[in-house]
Amino acid sequence: MARLLYRLGAGAQRHRLLVVLVWLVALAGAGLGAATLSGPTSDSFSIPGQESSIARDKLQKEFDSGGGATAKVVMKAPDGQQLTAPANAAEVKSLVSELGEQPGVTTASDPLNPGAPTVSPDRTTAYSTVTYGSAAGEITSDQRSALLGTVERADDGAFTVAVSGQATMATPSVGGPMEAIGVIVALVILAMTYGSLVAAGMNLITAGVGVGIGALGVSIATGFMELQSTTSILATMLGLAVGIDYALFIINRHRQELRRGTDVETSVATAVGTAGSAVVTAGITVFIALAGLSVVGIPFLTQMGIAAAATIVVAVLVAITLVPAVLGYLGRRVLPRKQRDAPVEADSQRERGFYQGWIGVITRRRVPVLLIALVALGVVAVPAASMQTTLVQTPGEGTTQAKAQQLLADGFGPGVNGPLVALFEGSDAPQTAQRAGGAIAELDDVATVTPPVPNASGDAAMLTVIPESGPASRATEQLVGDLRSELDGVAGAESYVTGTTAVSVDVAQALDSALPVYLVLVVGLALVLLVLVFRSIPVPLVGVLGFLLTLGAALGATVAVFQWGWLSGAVSLDSTGPLISLTPILMIGILFGLAMDYQVFLVSRMHEAHHRGHASREAIVTGFRQAAPVVVAAALIMFSVFAGFVPAGNATIKSIAFALAIGILVDAFVVRMVLVPATLALLGERAWWLPRWLRWLPVLDVEGTALTDGDGTRGETRSDEERTRVDVNP
Incomplete structure (x- = not known):
C-alpha cells in the first residue's frame, strides 16, 4: 500500500493542475446538482414494519389524514374569564378564520365546535389544529413565518397565544455563527501547529472542498429519497473534522521530510506513502464503523x-490526491520562513521539550498513571448507569413551542402533548373500540379516552388516549406496553397502538436489539484490520478496550449535563431530559472510528520505531515524540469542530455533538496519550506479540517501511524472533 500511495502522491504532485481542476469541477458539479435536484427532508423518526409505523400509515389511509404537517395554536383567555363567553368566543372564531387563510393551510379546526370541542374543562384554554397540505419538510419559510407572525400578533392582544407542532419547526441548517467559530478555532490551531498561515489556510481549504462535495452530495440525494434533516449536518460535522485532520497528518509528514533535506517532489510522495497509508487505514476504520450502522x-x-461514510471516503481521496497537488504548488512555503533555508536536522534534534517529559513520566510511572487514569474515567462514567433515552424532543425554553406545550399541560394535563392512538380494523371495529375504551380507561396513567371515531366505510375506528404524564415520561412509556397488552388478542378487530411515545418505544427496542450485533461486527472487523496493521494481538486489544473507557466517560458526561443539568448553561441547554435515542449508537459508531484514527496515527509511529530496531520502551518514546504533537493538534481541531455544533445546535445534534467533543478529548488526551503508552510500556516486548500461526497474514505497511528499508536508507529491521523477544529491562 505504501508503494502504491507513493506513486499516487508523486503523480498528483506532477499533474497538480489537472488534479486541482478535477476537484474544482467536482465541487461545482455537486453545487449545481444540489441547487437543482435537492428535495425536502424529514424530522420524524420511525421504522417501517414496527407496530407504531404500521398504525400511523393505516391512520393516514383509513381516515384520509393526508399526512400533512400540523400545528396546534393554543389560546388562553384573560385571567378570570372563559373562552366560551360571547366576546371571547368571537375572538376565537376570528383567529381561527385567519389561521385558515394562511398560505399552505388546508384546514384550521374550531375549538368551540360543539361536535368536536377542544376546550379545557375550566373553559379557559383551547387549541386549534392547523393542517397544511404539505409534509413537515416541505413547509416553506414564508408559510412558517406567516403562521408565527399571526400567532405573535394575536398574543399581543387580550389572549395568550402560542403555537407548537411539526409545521413550526424549521429544518436545521449548517453554517451558523457557532459553527463558524469552530472553524476559526481550527484555523488558529493549524496556524500555531505549522507556524505558517499559508499552510494552515491550505489545510482548511482542501478539507472544505471535501466536506463541500460530501454535504452537497447528501443534498442531491434528498431529491431521490427521504432523508432525515440531521443527515447532512452529521456528514458535514464528520467530514470537516476528519478532512482537516487527514490533511494535517500528511502535511506534517511532508514538513518533516523537507526539514530532513528531502526535495519537494520526493517529500510529497513520501508523505503520501507513509502518513497517507495511515490516513487510508484510519479512514477504513471510520468507514467500517459508519457503514456498519446499516446492519x-x-x-x-x-x-x-x-x-x-461517503463523506469520509471523499475526505480520504482529497487527502491523498488534492493535498499533494497543492503541496506541489506551495513548495517549501509550507515551512515557516526561518526553516526554509535552515540546515538539515537529525530526528534526535527535534520533538523535545514538553512531549519528551510527558512520555518520560508515563513510561517510568506506568502503574500509578494507569490506576489514576482508570479511576478518573470510571468516576466520569458513573452517570451513564442512569441514562434514559427518547425520541420525544423538548422545545427550547422561552420559545413559542415551549409556551404552547405549557399552556396545553396547564389546561388539559401533561399527557395532551403526547396522545396515544389505538386503531381497530375489522367489520366490528367501531363496536370493539367502544368496548375496549372502558377497559383502557381503567389502566394506570390514563387521563381521558375519547369516544371511538369510525372511518367512512365503518371497518376501522380509532380511540385517542390522553395519558396523565408527559410524552417523555417513563409512565407514558409504560402505558404503551400496558395498552398493547390490554388489546392483544381482542376479539372482533385487529388492534394497533401508535403516537409519538409509541414510536419512541419501538425505535428504542429496535436499537437495543441491534446494538450487540453492530458492536460485534464493527469491533470485530476493526480488530482484524488493526491486527494486520500492527501485526500484534495486544495492541489492537488495548486500543479497543481504551475505546470502551472513552465511550463510558463520554456517555457519563453527556448524561450529567443533558439529563441531570450539570453545567447546562455552558452548552446553552434550555431544558433537561432523556437523551435522544440515537445518541448512544451514533456515538459508538462515530467515536469508535475516530478513536481508532488516533490509535493508528500514534501507535504506527511507535511500531515504525520498533520495526527499525528500537527496544520496546525506546520505540514508545520515539514514536510518541514524533506523533503526539500532531495528534494533539488533530484532537483540538476535531473538538473545536464538534463543539461548534453544540451551543446553537438543534435538540438532536446538540447532545450528539457534545458527546463527540467530550469523547475526542478523553480519547486523545487520556486514553491514547496516557493509557495506551503506559500499557504498552508495562507489556514491554509482549505488546508486539503475534502468534506464529498468524504470521502468514499480509503486511499492510502503514508506516511505509517498504519505501525506506528496501533501499537501506533508513535504520535496520529485526527478525520476527528478535521482535518477539521479551524485553526484560523495559
Whole structure:
C-alpha cells in the first residue's frame, strides 16, 4: 500500500493542475446538482414494519389524514374569564378564520365546535389544529413565518397565544455563527501547529472542498429519497473534522521530510506513502464503523451512516490526491520562513521539550498513571448507569413551542402533548373500540379516552388516549406496553397502538436489539484490520478496550449535563431530559472510528520505531515524540469542530455533538496519550506479540517501511524472533 500511495502522491504532485481542476469541477458539479435536484427532508423518526409505523400509515389511509404537517395554536383567555363567553368566543372564531387563510393551510379546526370541542374543562384554554397540505419538510419559510407572525400578533392582544407542532419547526441548517467559530478555532490551531498561515489556510481549504462535495452530495440525494434533516449536518460535522485532520497528518509528514533535506517532489510522495497509508487505514476504520450502522436494519440510521461514510471516503481521496497537488504548488512555503533555508536536522534534534517529559513520566510511572487514569474515567462514567433515552424532543425554553406545550399541560394535563392512538380494523371495529375504551380507561396513567371515531366505510375506528404524564415520561412509556397488552388478542378487530411515545418505544427496542450485533461486527472487523496493521494481538486489544473507557466517560458526561443539568448553561441547554435515542449508537459508531484514527496515527509511529530496531520502551518514546504533537493538534481541531455544533445546535445534534467533543478529548488526551503508552510500556516486548500461526497474514505497511528499508536508507529491521523477544529491562 505504501508503494502504491507513493506513486499516487508523486503523480498528483506532477499533474497538480489537472488534479486541482478535477476537484474544482467536482465541487461545482455537486453545487449545481444540489441547487437543482435537492428535495425536502424529514424530522420524524420511525421504522417501517414496527407496530407504531404500521398504525400511523393505516391512520393516514383509513381516515384520509393526508399526512400533512400540523400545528396546534393554543389560546388562553384573560385571567378570570372563559373562552366560551360571547366576546371571547368571537375572538376565537376570528383567529381561527385567519389561521385558515394562511398560505399552505388546508384546514384550521374550531375549538368551540360543539361536535368536536377542544376546550379545557375550566373553559379557559383551547387549541386549534392547523393542517397544511404539505409534509413537515416541505413547509416553506414564508408559510412558517406567516403562521408565527399571526400567532405573535394575536398574543399581543387580550389572549395568550402560542403555537407548537411539526409545521413550526424549521429544518436545521449548517453554517451558523457557532459553527463558524469552530472553524476559526481550527484555523488558529493549524496556524500555531505549522507556524505558517499559508499552510494552515491550505489545510482548511482542501478539507472544505471535501466536506463541500460530501454535504452537497447528501443534498442531491434528498431529491431521490427521504432523508432525515440531521443527515447532512452529521456528514458535514464528520467530514470537516476528519478532512482537516487527514490533511494535517500528511502535511506534517511532508514538513518533516523537507526539514530532513528531502526535495519537494520526493517529500510529497513520501508523505503520501507513509502518513497517507495511515490516513487510508484510519479512514477504513471510520468507514467500517459508519457503514456498519446499516446492519441494525433501521432505515434512517442506515442513511445517516452511509452518508457520513461517503463523506469520509471523499475526505480520504482529497487527502491523498488534492493535498499533494497543492503541496506541489506551495513548495517549501509550507515551512515557516526561518526553516526554509535552515540546515538539515537529525530526528534526535527535534520533538523535545514538553512531549519528551510527558512520555518520560508515563513510561517510568506506568502503574500509578494507569490506576489514576482508570479511576478518573470510571468516576466520569458513573452517570451513564442512569441514562434514559427518547425520541420525544423538548422545545427550547422561552420559545413559542415551549409556551404552547405549557399552556396545553396547564389546561388539559401533561399527557395532551403526547396522545396515544389505538386503531381497530375489522367489520366490528367501531363496536370493539367502544368496548375496549372502558377497559383502557381503567389502566394506570390514563387521563381521558375519547369516544371511538369510525372511518367512512365503518371497518376501522380509532380511540385517542390522553395519558396523565408527559410524552417523555417513563409512565407514558409504560402505558404503551400496558395498552398493547390490554388489546392483544381482542376479539372482533385487529388492534394497533401508535403516537409519538409509541414510536419512541419501538425505535428504542429496535436499537437495543441491534446494538450487540453492530458492536460485534464493527469491533470485530476493526480488530482484524488493526491486527494486520500492527501485526500484534495486544495492541489492537488495548486500543479497543481504551475505546470502551472513552465511550463510558463520554456517555457519563453527556448524561450529567443533558439529563441531570450539570453545567447546562455552558452548552446553552434550555431544558433537561432523556437523551435522544440515537445518541448512544451514533456515538459508538462515530467515536469508535475516530478513536481508532488516533490509535493508528500514534501507535504506527511507535511500531515504525520498533520495526527499525528500537527496544520496546525506546520505540514508545520515539514514536510518541514524533506523533503526539500532531495528534494533539488533530484532537483540538476535531473538538473545536464538534463543539461548534453544540451551543446553537438543534435538540438532536446538540447532545450528539457534545458527546463527540467530550469523547475526542478523553480519547486523545487520556486514553491514547496516557493509557495506551503506559500499557504498552508495562507489556514491554509482549505488546508486539503475534502468534506464529498468524504470521502468514499480509503486511499492510502503514508506516511505509517498504519505501525506506528496501533501499537501506533508513535504520535496520529485526527478525520476527528478535521482535518477539521479551524485553526484560523495559
